[in-house]
Amino acid sequence: MKAIDHIYINGEFVKPHGTNTFNLINPSTNALIGQVVLGDETDTQRAIASAKAAFQQFSQTTVAERSNYLQRLYDAMMKRMDDLVAATVEEYGAPQERALASNQLAANSFLHYKKVLQDFEFVRKAGDSEVIMMPLGVVAIITPWNANASYICNKLATAIAAGCTAVIKPSEMSAIQTQIVVECLHEAGLPAGVFNIVNGLGDVVGAELTRHPDIAKISFTGSTNVGKMIARGAVDTMKRVTLELGGKSANIILEDADFEKAIQLAVSACFMNNGQACIAGSRLLVPEHRLEEVKALLKTAVARVKVGDPRDAATEVGPLVSLKQYERVQEYIRLGIAGGAELLAGGEGHPEGLEAGNFVKPTVFAGVTNDMRIAKEEIFGPVLSLMTYKNVAEAIEIANDTVYGLQAYVSGADMNQTREVAAKLIAGRVLINCLQHDPMAPFGGFKQSGIGREFGAYGLEEYVEPKTLIL
Ligand code: NAD
Numbered sequence: 001m002k003a004i005d006h007i008y009i010n011g012e013f014v015k016p017h018g019t020n021t022f023n024l025i026n027p028s029t030n031a032l033i034g035q036v037v038l039g040d041e042t043d044t045q046r047a048i049a050s051a052k053a054a055f056q057q058f059s060q061t062t063v064a065e066r067s068n069y070l071q072r073l074y075d076a077m078m079k080r081m082d083d084l085v086a087a088t089v090e091e092y093g094a095p096q097e098r099a100l101a102s103n104q105l106a107a108n109s110f111l112h113y114k115k116v117l118q119d120f121e122f123v124r125k126a127g128d129s130e131v132i133m134m135p136l137g138v139v140a141i142i143t144p145w146n147a148n149a150s151y152i153c154n155k156l157a158t159a160i161a162a163g164c165t166a167v168i169k170p171s172e173m174s175a176i177q178t179q180i181v182v183e184c185l186h187e188a189g190l191p192a193g194v195f196n197i198v199n200g201l202g203d204v205v206g207a208e209l210t211r212h213p214d215i216a217k218i219s220f221t222g223s224t225n226v227g228k229m230i231a232r233g234a235v236d237t238m239k240r241v242t243l244e245l246g247g248k249s250a251n252i253i254l255e256d257a258d259f260e261k262a263i264q265l266a267v268s269a270c271f272m273n274n275g276q277a278c279i280a281g282s283r284l285l286v287p288e289h290r291l292e293e294v295k296a297l298l299k300t301a302v303a304r305v306k307v308g309d310p311r312d313a314a315t316e317v318g319p320l321v322s323l324k325q326y327e328r329v330q331e332y333i334r335l336g337i338a339g340g341a342e343l344l345a346g347g348e349g350h351p352e353g354l355e356a357g358n359f360v361k362p363t364v365f366a367g368v369t370n371d372m373r374i375a376k377e378e379i380f381g382p383v384l385s386l387m388t389y390k391n392v393a394e395a396i397e398i399a400n401d402t403v404y405g406l407q408a409y410v411s412g413a414d415m416n417q418t419r420e421v422a423a424k425l426i427a428g429r430v431l432i433n434c435l436q437h438d439p440m441a442p443f444g445g446f447k448q449s450g451i452g453r454e455f456g457a458y459g460l461e462e463y464v465e466p467k468t469l470i471l
Contacts, residue, residue: 002034004175007043007199008182010050011192017042018200022172027093027319028309028357034091036175039200044167044208047196051138051165052214054193059135059163063117066160070114072188073160077107077153079187083180084149091176092145093318093358095310098273105439106149106181112439113157116457120161122464130471133464135163136240137216140209142202142230144222145321146276148174149181154439154454155219156185156195162463167215168197169205173321202226213237217463220244221278224378224404224448231451242452242462244278244444246378247406250399251281252421254392254412257433259290262411263297266384269409269435271305271362274318275382276325278449279407279429283368283375285395288388291366295344298364298386302345305362308354317382319358326358329381333363336374336383341365344386370401378404392417396424405446407431428453 002024006013018040026033039047077084081103088099124131139159143151152168159166170178182197198205206226209215210233217240220230224245234241251269253262269281286294310318320326333348346363360381368375368385375385389395399408408427412418415432422430428444437443442458444450452462 001032002176002179004034004036004179004199007039007047008186008197009043009047010196011186013186016040016198017046018204022175022201024091024173024175025322026090027321030323030357034176036172036199038172039198039205041204041208043198043200044205045212047167047198048138048209048212048214050193050196051167054191055135055138055165058165058191058194061163063122066163067114067117069160069188069190070110070117070157073153073157073185073190074107074110074114076184076187077103077110077181080180080184081107084177087177087180088148089310091174092148092321093274093310095315095318096313099310102147102150105437106153108439109150109154109157112456113161113460116440116460117161120457120460126468128470130469132467132469134467136463136465137164138214139164139166139463140215140218141166141168142206142209142218142220142222143168143170145171145173146273148177151221152178152181158219158454158459158463160194161460164217164463165193166195167209168195169200169202169209170197172199172201175199206230207233210234211236215239217241219454227450240462242444242454243450244454245406245448245450246404247278247280247445247449248283248376248378248402248404249279249281249407249409249427250283250285250402250425251409252285252395252399252411253287253294254410254414254417254421255287255290256413256417257411258413259293259297263294263301265411265435266409267298267301267305270384271317271382272435274320275329275360276321276380281407281409282379282384283399284384284386285389285398286386288390291388294386295366299345302362302364307351307359307362317362320360320381321358323358325380326360329360329379329383332374332377332379332381332383336365336368336372339372339374340367341372341374341385342367346383370398376402392421396421400424400426403448406444406449
């Protein structure tokens with residue numbers, strides 16, 4: 001049992017004023033593994049005051065000083081990589097490989113922003129005037145549970161690169177992982193108050209951050225519903241917002257694609273991170289006359305997916321994060337069946353022998369149409385919807401017929417055609433014949449997938465504000 005009973009304010013681990021607790025559960029077994037004491041509004045106000053005081057000095061630091069801090073943060077994270085991975089496997093249920101990649105990405109985000117600082121222009125010319133890009137102030141960082149360290153670190157790295165200070169509210173469900181991250185960040189020895197971390201509930205700590213006048217900006221990753229609440233609340237004090245929200249990404253396989261490779265990629269794109277990915281390629285679009293071939297390939301590919309104990313190096317899909325998430329995904333599987341979709345693989349219930357944890361059978365529905373709820377709503381579990389198109393124009397129309405616009409995937413041999421299709425897709429990122437992340441390129445959504453962009457120089461632009469000097 002781990003007891004997380006401190007939060008981090010003004011460079012110190014302190015006992016929170018809040019006294020409520022939240023149970024931490026291992027999703028592979030549903031056993032109780034820890035308890036976190038939740039911060040409250042008073043804790044949040046103290047953290048904001050500390051970040052506000054630190055901003056005075058930190059906003060005046062040089063690029064060289066901030067680059068040095070970023071390097072120290074990276075070094076401190078790398079020293080604890082084994083602990084970070086173990087906690088991510090235990091508390092979140094990420095398979096080993098995923099847990100490692102996600103925590104390495106977290107550590108690397110400090111180096112990525114050190115690199116961005118090398119040629120980011122804080123002083124620019126516009127007309128005859130000088131434009132100075134000023135750090136915004138205190139940034140509130142609110143993050144979800146599906147890649148805890150990576151969201152905390154990327155947003156904090158951006159804030160530090162800009163010269164902003166931060167109050168971080170991670171997901172209450174990731175407190176064990178967060179504890180190790182905080183220990184690493186503390187070890188880096190930044191000036192007190194530059195970052196503060198308050199464990200707590202969204203409608204308590206998150207709500208206070210959203211309403212407090214001393215918060216200049218909110219960087220949020222999470223569900224579209226909560227994102228909308230934050231945007232509404234933020235407008236009262238004109239906070240800037242970056243919102244990274246949900247998705248229902250389409251994956252178009254074109255006629256000339258290598259179908260065997262493309263289907264393998266489609267399965268990985270949908271089931272990555274146990275299916276709990278905002279960028280999951282959960283709507284697969286294939287040419288109508290190739291349907292039977294695709295079904296056979298999908299059946300084979302899904303049968304090979306190893307679901308199981310995330311501690312096992314061979315496991316590709318672990319449990320869902322919570323029983324609530326498990327029930328939610330089961331409900332979508334029932335909806336798919338009741339709605340008349342054809343169950344091609346998986347289905348309701350646990351995979352055999354994995355009844356104790358929140359394990360879901362990797363599921364594929366064929367015969368899905370875009371008006372079905374399983375095609376419209378973000379399921380956030382390993383459930384793939386297979387749809388067909390008659391021609392490329394129809395594929396693009398179906399792909400764009402969604403309230404979301406985070407990411408899309410295209411497979412095809414003719415690069416002119418894949419580029420043409422990509423140009424017509426309404427999505428913040430389009431991945432062509434690959435499943436990769438570029439941490440220096442912008443990431444974010446069109447439509448209800450969010451507002452703003454993260455990563456690289458585009459991400460940094462969102463933490464600074466232009467001030468014009470007319471001389
Ligand atoms: P969530 O929206 O429930 O919670 C995210 C964070 O917001 C948590 O820290 C939570 O405590 C906090 N929160 C909840 N209510 C709040 C309120 N009223 N005010 C302020 N903060 C509040 O999301 P989740 O269930 O943790 O994560 C899953 C969701 O996140 C999915 O919808 C997924 O698509 C989305 N997501 C998006 C991205 C992206 O980059 N676009 C990445 C990962 C996850």
